[in-house]
Amino acid sequence: MRMTTAGIALLLAAAVPAVVVLGTGAASTAAPASVSTTAAPVVAAAAPSVLRAAGPVPSSWEGGHAVAVAPRWWPQGKAHPSAAWPALWPKPVAFSPMRKGPLSGLVIALDPGHDIGNRSHVSLINKKYWVGLTKTCNTTGTATNAGYPEATYNFDVVARLRRLLVANGATVVVTRDRNSASTYGPCVGARGAFPSQEKAAFMVQIHADGGPASGRGFHVIAPALYQGYTDDMYIGSRALGNAMVVGMRTQGFRPATYLSKVVQIRKDQGGLNTSDVPTVTVETLNMRNAADARLAMSSAGRQKVAAALYAGILRYARTR
Ligand SMILES: [Zn+2]
Numbered sequence: 001m002r003m004t005t006a007g008i009a010l011l012l013a014a015a016v017p018a019v020v021v022l023g024t025g026a027a028s029t030a031a032p033a034s035v036s037t038t039a040a041p042v043v044a045a046a047a048p049s050v051l052r053a054a055g056p057v058p059s060s061w062e063g064g065h066a067v068a069v070a071p072r073w074w075p076q077g078k079a080h081p082s083a084a085w086p087a088l089w090p091k092p093v094a095f096s097p098m099r100k101g102p103l104s105g106l107v108i109a110l111d112p113g114h115d116i117g118n119r120s121h122v123s124l125i126n127k128k129y130w131v132g133l134t135k136t137c138n139t140t141g142t143a144t145n146a147g148y149p150e151a152t153y154n155f156d157v158v159a160r161l162r163r164l165l166v167a168n169g170a171t172v173v174v175t176r177d178r179n180s181a182s183t184y185g186p187c188v189g190a191r192g193a194f195p196s197q198e199k200a201a202f203m204v205q206i207h208a209d210g211g212p213a214s215g216r217g218f219h220v221i222a223p224a225l226y227q228g229y230t231d232d233m234y235i236g237s238r239a240l241g242n243a244m245v246v247g248m249r250t251q252g253f254r255p256a257t258y259l260s261k262v263v264q265i266r267k268d269q270g271g272l273n274t275s276d277v278p279t280v281t282v283e284t285l286n287m288r289n290a291a292d293a294r295l296a297m298s299s300a301g302r303q304k305v306a307a308a309l310y311a312g313i314l315r316y317a318r319t320r
Contacts, residue, residue: 069094069173072197074190075274076129088124089185090115090176092194095162101169103317108165109195109203111175111271112158113281114141114151121184129189131270132229137187142210144293153296154206155179157284160306161206165313173198192274202240202278202320204313205271208296209283215258216289218248221281223272224265236278238263240316244282247312251304256286278320282309 069092073082085091097104118125119140127137141150155176162172175191176183186194195203209219222241223230230237241263245255255262266272272279284305285292295301 069198072193074187074193075131076189085186085190088121088183089190090178090180090183092198093174093177094198095166095172095174097169097171098166099169101167102314103165104169106169106317107171107173107198107200108313108317109173109175109198109200109277110158110162110165111191111194111203111205112151112154112179113205113207114138114149114154115176115184115186116149116151116155116179117181117183118151118185120181124184127187129187129270131189131192132226132273133268133270135188135268135270138185142208142287144287144296145213145290146293146297148287148293148297150208150210150287152179153208153287153302157302157305157309158206160303161309161313164306164310168310168314173200188270189274192271192279193276195279196276200277202236202316203275204240204244204309205279205281206309207281207283208285208287208292209256210288211256211286212258213288213290215256216286216292217254217256217258218262218285219256219259219283220244220263221266221269221272221283222263223269223275223279224267226267226273229273230275232276233278236320237272237280238265239320240278241280243316243319244280244309244312246315247310248282248284248308250311251308253285253305253308256283258286278316282312284309 072085072092074085076083115138118138125136125138125140128134129137141154143149155178158174162174165172173195175186175194191205194200220241222237223234225231225234245262269281272281285295287293287296295304
């Protein structure tokens with residue numbers, strides 16, 4: 001979506017220097033209970049740079065230098081083109097590179113889908129907005145049969161992926177800084193508008209599917225050509241999607257057995273329609289499938305997913 005309010009965003013960017021370093025207090029409230037501080041996942045098939053960065057998994061703010069990003073505007077629809085981020089939303093956050101590497105110079109946006117607090121803010125989550133179609137602000141996401149929520153999984157995988165990226169030279173901007181019962185959102189339109197506001201080259205949205213229990217595997221959702229919305233980024237998104245498929249395969253993940261195509265081209269995704277840079281959603285596994293649920297609920301499994309996503313991003317960065 002081409003935004004007429006880009007000038008406003010630039011003004012805000014100039015007026016609000018993002019130099020607020022998150023303290024340890026913020027870290028302890030922001031880190032989800034599921035983030036292990038002791039696990040040392042093994043990433044057997046990973047490239048050497050990935051192995052070095054995999055290490056013990058610390059709290060979600062370690063690895064890279066966390067800098068709060070001033071919340072910007074977000075598209076509310078045709079009648080109300082932009083608005084400030086509500087106070088109840090998690091805040092966006094940026095991480096600077098830890099060292100030089102193959103991704104040096106790149107700003108990469110990550111979007112961990114949903115928020116654990118969505119389920120306790122039902123009326124706000126169900127408010128409808130125009131994002132190329134009328135959609136609710138967000139949804140609660142799925143969960144494993146044992147009750148491990150997708151929002152928590154997404155947040156944990158993004159924390160691991162972000163560590164790999166900053167260890168290999170990238171600057172990483174993330175749409176939400178916490179997975180908290182007291183926050184909700186951001187709405188999908190805000191997630192879509194986020195990467196270009198932060199001058200990111202592209203965005204990967206991390207999700208897990210709630211598919212049929214009998215099927216397992218990953219798939220990627222890329223935007224269809226939608227004039228006025230995705231015409232500026234659908235070709236790049238297709239390339240990003242294909243790279244993510246290759247990346248997922250490097251760690252042994254297989255395309256979803258319950259879909260005919262591993263890359264689903266869709267026009268109904270608000271976060272894709274409203275983005276101005278190449279953007280895809282990776283449905284990394286199927287939480288309703290017993291084998292995939294075991295992967296999702298183990299720190300080694302989530303590290304493997306992060307390593308696969310890293311491989312896909314590295315591939316796209318080298319070929320785009
Ligand atoms: Zn989801």
